[in-house]
Amino acid sequence: MRHIGTALDIDAPADRVWGLLAEFHHWTDWGVSIRRVESEALQVAPGATGRVQTVAGPWLPFRICDVVPGQFWIWDVAGIGATGHHVTPLAGGRCRVEFTAPWIAAPYLAVLRLSLRRLKRLAEAR
Numbered sequence: 001m002r003h004i005g006t007a008l009d010i011d012a013p014a015d016r017v018w019g020l021l022a023e024f025h026h027w028t029d030w031g032v033s034i035r036r037v038e039s040e041a042l043q044v045a046p047g048a049t050g051r052v053q054t055v056a057g058p059w060l061p062f063r064i065c066d067v068v069p070g071q072f073w074i075w076d077v078a079g080i081g082a083t084g085h086h087v088t089p090l091a092g093g094r095c096r097v098e099f100t101a102p103w104i105a106a107p108y109l110a111v112l113r114l115s116l117r118r119l120k121r122l123a124e125a126r
Helices: 014-022 024-030 103-125
Strands: 003-010 034-038 049-054 059-068 072-077 080-090 094-102
Touching: 003 080, 003 103, 014 024, 014 080, 014 094, 014 103, 024 034, 024 103, 094 103
Parallel strands: none
Antiparallel strands: 003 094, 034 049, 049 059, 059 072, 072 080, 080 094
16 A cells, blocks of 8 residues: 655764664653553554553554564554655754655645654653
C-alpha cells in the first residue's frame, strides 16, 4: 500500500530523537493520539507487541512490524498497517523526522503533524 507523510527538521541529534520514538514510555509524551502504552518490551523491536490506549478511550493491540535501529520503525494497530517513523541525520547535529501513513488515512496526517511538533519541543528541550 502506498504511504504519504509529513516531516519536520529537529535541532537535536538523531540518536536523541530515536530514543524518544523507540522507547515505549516516551510515546505518551509526543503521541497526540496515545494516552497509555503497555508492553513487556521496553522499546520497538521486530515482533514486539503490546497495547495502546487511545485518547478516545479504547485499548488497541499493536505489533511492531519492522525496525531499522536508529532510522525507522513501522507498526500494525489492531491488525491494520499503521504509521511509519523515520529519522534521518542532518548536518550540524540535527535530524529530520518523517511520519508516514497509508494514503487512505490521509486526514490522520494532521494528527501526525501535531505529534511531530510535540516531538520537536521535547527533543530540543533536552
